Amino acid sequence: MVLAANLRLDANWVDYGLIGIYFVFVLGIGILARRSVSSSLDFFLSGRSLPAWVTGFAFIAANLGAVEIVGMSANGASYGIPTMHYFWIGAVPAMLFLGVVMMPFYYGSKVRSVPEFMRRRFGTGAHLVNAISFAVAQLLIAGINLFLLANIVEVLLGWPLWVSLIIAAAIVLTYTTLGGLSAAIYNEVLQFFVIVAALLPLTILGLKKVGGYSGLKDELLKFPDGVDRVSSWPGTNLTGIDNEVLSVIGIVFGLGFVLSFGYWTTNFVEVQRAMASKSISASQRAPIIGSFPKMFVPFIVVIPGMIASVTVSEVSPNAKVPDVNNAILYLIQDLLPNGMLGIAIAGLLAAFMAGMAANISAFNTVFSYDLWQQYVTSDHEDEYYTRVGRIATVAATIVAIGTALFASQYTNIMNYLQVLFGFFNAPLFATFILGMFWKKMTPTAGWVGLVTGTVTSVTVAVLSVDALGPMSIGVINLSGQGAAFVAAGVGFILDIAVSIVVSLPGKPKEESELRDLVYSLTPKADFREEEGSRVPWWQTPTKLAGVSLVLVTILNILFW
Amino acid sequence: MSESNTPQAAHSEPREERRHRAGAFDIRNFIAALLGVYGIVLLIDGLVGTSDAEIAKAQGINVNLWTGIALIIASSLFATWARLRPVIVPERHDRD
Numbered sequence: 001m002v003l004a005a006n007l008r009l010d011a012n013w014v015d016y017g018l019i020g021i022y023f024v025f026v027l028g029i030g031i032l033a034r035r036s037v038s039s040s041l042d043f044f045l046s047g048r049s050l051p052a053w054v055t056g057f058a059f060i061a062a063n064l065g066a067v068e069i070v071g072m073s074a075n076g077a078s079y080g081i082p083t084m085h086y087f088w089i090g091a092v093p094a095m096l097f098l099g100v101v102m103m104p105f106y107y108g109s110k111v112r113s114v115p116e117f118m119r120r121r122f123g124t125g126a127h128l129v130n131a132i133s134f135a136v137a138q139l140l141i142a143g144i145n146l147f148l149l150a151n152i153v154e155v156l157l158g159w160p161l162w163v164s165l166i167i168a169a170a171i172v173l174t175y176t177t178l179g180g181l182s183a184a185i186y187n188e189v190l191q192f193f194v195i196v197a198a199l200l201p202l203t204i205l206g207l208k209k210v211g212g213y214s215g216l217k218d219e220l221l222k223f224p225d226g227v228d229r230v231s232s233w234p235g236t237n238l239t240g241i242d243n244e245v246l247s248v249i250g251i252v253f254g255l256g257f258v259l260s261f262g263y264w265t266t267n268f269v270e271v272q273r274a275m276a277s278k279s280i281s282a283s284q285r286a287p288i289i290g291s292f293p294k295m296f297v298p299f300i301v302v303i304p305g306m307i308a309s310v311t312v313s314e315v316s317p318n319a320k321v322p323d324v325n326n327a328i329l330y331l332i333q334d335l336l337p338n339g340m341l342g343i344a345i346a347g348l349l350a351a352f353m354a355g356m357a358a359n360i361s362a363f364n365t366v367f368s369y370d371l372w373q374q375y376v377t378s379d380h381e382d383e384y385y386t387r388v389g390r391i392a393t394v395a396a397t398i399v400a401i402g403t404a405l406f407a408s409q410y411t412n413i414m415n416y417l418q419v420l421f422g423f424f425n426a427p428l429f430a431t432f433i434l435g436m437f438w439k440k441m442t443p444t445a446g447w448v449g450l451v452t453g454t455v456t457s458v459t460v461a462v463l464s465v466d467a468l469g470p471m472s473i474g475v476i477n478l479s480g481q482g483a484a485f486v487a488a489g490v491g492f493i494l495d496i497a498v499s500i501v502v503s504l505p506g507k508p509k510e511e512s513e514l515r516d517l518v519y520s521l522t523p524k525a526d527f528r529e530e531e532g533s534r535v536p537w538w539q540t541p542t543k544l545a546g547v548s549l550v551l552v553t554i555l556n557i558l559f560w
Numbered sequence: 561m562s563e564s565n566t567p568q569a570a571h572s573e574p575r576e577e578r579r580h581r582a583g584a585f586d587i588r589n590f591i592a593a594l595l596g597v598y599g600i601v602l603l604i605d606g607l608v609g610t611s612d613a614e615i616a617k618a619q620g621i622n623v624n625l626w627t628g629i630a631l632i633i634a635s636s637l638f639a640t641w642a643r644l645r646p647v648i649v650p651e652r653h654d655r656d
Contacts, residue, residue: 014605018598025594032585054587186587193591193634197598201627208619337614339605339624343598 007329009156015342022194022346026175026353029186033179040385043180044365045112045276050182052282054189056289059095059273060297061188064195065355066148067141067418069301069348074324075238076298076305077315080220080229081559082238083305085251087298090260092291092552096545098265099288103274103541104527105436107283109516112275114268115370121435121509121517122446124374129450130428131370134268135363137421139396142359143403144418149352150404155329156345165404168349172357173397176364177390181276184354184361188273191350192293198340198347199300202328205335206307216303219310223317229306232559240480247482254485258492262425266432269362280527284541291548295555304331356400364392416469419484423461426488427453430495439518442506445499453495460487586646592638599631 037043075083111117115134119127146169153164175183210216220229228237234244234251241247264270264287277283308315308327312334315327323330332344368389431450435441460483461467463475467483478486514521537543606625615622 014601014609018601021597022594025590029587029590036585186590189587190591190594193595194598197595197627197631197634201623205619205621205623208621335618335623337610337618337624339602339610340618340627343602343627 007155007326007333008158009333009341009345010338011157011341011345012338014339015345018339018342019346019349022350023171025190026171026187026350029190030175030178030183033175033183033186036182037178037180037386040368040382040389041112042182043386043389044361044368045272046180046182046185048276049278050185050276050282052277052285053289054185055273055277055282055286057192057293058185058188058276059270059286059290060294061192061351061354062269062273062358063091063355064192064297064351065358066145066352067355069195069328069351070148070325072298072301073305073308073328076302077309077322077324077327078317079235079238080306080309081232081302082228082235083302084232084298084555084559085235085238085255086260087295087302088232088552088556089251089256091264092295092548093256094260094264095287095291095294096548097261098271098274099284099286099291099541100545102265102432102436103284103287104280105517105519105522106271106275107277107280108522108526112369113366114266114271115366117432117517118446119370119374121514122431122441123443125443125447126431126450127370127374129447131366131374133421133424135366135371137424138269138359138363138366139399140403140417140421142356142363142396142400144407145352145356145359146400147404147407149349149356151408152329152348152352155326161408162405165401168353168356169397169401172353172360173394176357176361177393180386180389181272181361181365184357185273185276187350187357188354191347191354194343194350195347196300198344199304199328201340202331202335202344203300203304203307206304206311206331209335210307210310216307216310220306225317232556238480239482239485240478241482250482250485254489255481258426258429258488259422259485262427262429262488262492263422266425266428268366269358272362272365281535281539281541285539285544288541288545288548291545292551295548295552301328304328307331360393360396360400363396364389367392367396416471419468420458420461422484423457423487423491424454426457426492427495430492431499434496434499435518437519438503439511439514439521440503440508441499442503442508444506445502448502449495449499452498453491456494457487457491460490586642588638588642592635592642595631595638596635599628599633599635601628602631603628 036047039047041047072083072086075086106114106117109117109120111120115127115131118130146165149168150161150164153159154161175187179186207213207216210219217230220226223229225237228235234247236242236244236247239247239250241250270287274283274286277286305324305327308331309317309322309324312327312330313319314323315330316322332341336344368385372388372392373385427450430453431446434449435446460476462472464472464483464487465474465477465479466472467478467487511521516522516526602624606622606628610622610624
């Protein structure tokens, strides 16, 4: 993000007061959640006790951090309506798939993390690769969230970077060390409502300014690439693929099926929230309930970006270097009076802190259960691992501050590293889905497929024109988002192919060991808790998912 | 999206005296409190603190006032929901 000195906001005491109140609530939640922590399962998975609506909102709020708000409003300013695909083709179908198909395995097998599922299904080879790459990625992303937070405070309020870095880190550290996952999740839910309270009025004012949605469309059509900005298909400006048919395939298969399914179904930051639910049905409903607000999030994130592209000269495509990353900030400066300003700043800080806390709470669980307990010492009492988790939280926060300072010097490197870790998800999804539905897949195939798929994805990205920035060498003529979609897609296909070839002559695990891990070897009763209890349709995962799917299809058609 | 937080059997179960309301730490009360405080501050600010220039900047809308009202409504919805369907949690009996 470029530092724009002209973005300084005129915050008064009311604004600061509103921000201060938010911090009191955040810390209060941490202190109260402390009381409910009496075992490691309480600390790392909220004792598997939360209602589905709480974990459902946490599920999307954990993702509604800096990367999402800054990144998706920037995409809105650069590409317009095709950005909606990230939500309506990407996230929502993937969340429904997680809830209906995959969550029963994660919850029913009683594993405590996604890597642990990997270990139970395929043994330690695949597990170690998965656990370490996940832990490293979380530290990195926590640092990015922290950096973006401190950067925004510097731009908007003029505080030095290091001051807000340390204050924000100390607050996140306090509540996650005290209350564990419960504190993180409760704060995520709270954050979601504050960010809506900030961005919804902003969007309404913005729309009023441009004359409603039709006025916005008229303005966008004045740009040379205006036609691409007002309709979602074929999205050639987003993919960078000129051929319309290939562009659509790239979006549906690359962004939708491979990248988004990979992210939402195997990323433990997300899955951990659903795992904290109080029953198998609640864990299934968590991502499905989350899909309802998720499909409307782009209206308060992407649309403001699009509005900024027509109302803010610095963000407009006619500017020499459009400052799209600050689109939302410019709009806040232009439209919001004191008072609302405080809510908006509190909302942004809340989102970035909650995003960082989500990364750290997922990190400390994988570190404690999957690395420390599995490979270092497994013979201690349960309380010992809660303590390990707390120490890991402190260490992770310190590392995140370091990462944030590094990011402030080398912003681009951080962006590309993040893209790089994105390539780990697609093969992971391939390995999981094959392992869940094909009992003959062997442990060797587990790690060989995963490594082959990941190496392939990264190789394609390196060979492309710019998927990994300066690290790409341009042998294959693919650029922009399209390159990322192709890299992920090829990794996915190769992972499946190699896993099948390696499994066929090999010896699969004993069928008795695969109960609750593989579909055909799991008695249906394991996935259903109460027999014969009548529940209304909105508590039945499949029916609720059906309603969500219908709604998101309507949205897709409306913005065709 | 509303969902019963009360276990089905809670009302008829003999163990009921071992359960208590999670009143102090129901996240809905927290959400209601924060949105309520925000709503009241914005409402007052909208009534007495927002200048004409600020209203003009916000496209002629007194956005503090209206957001304040909306937040107060949202706050009372959460408070009502928490009141009507309280969370029943089992007493902790181990290692407390």
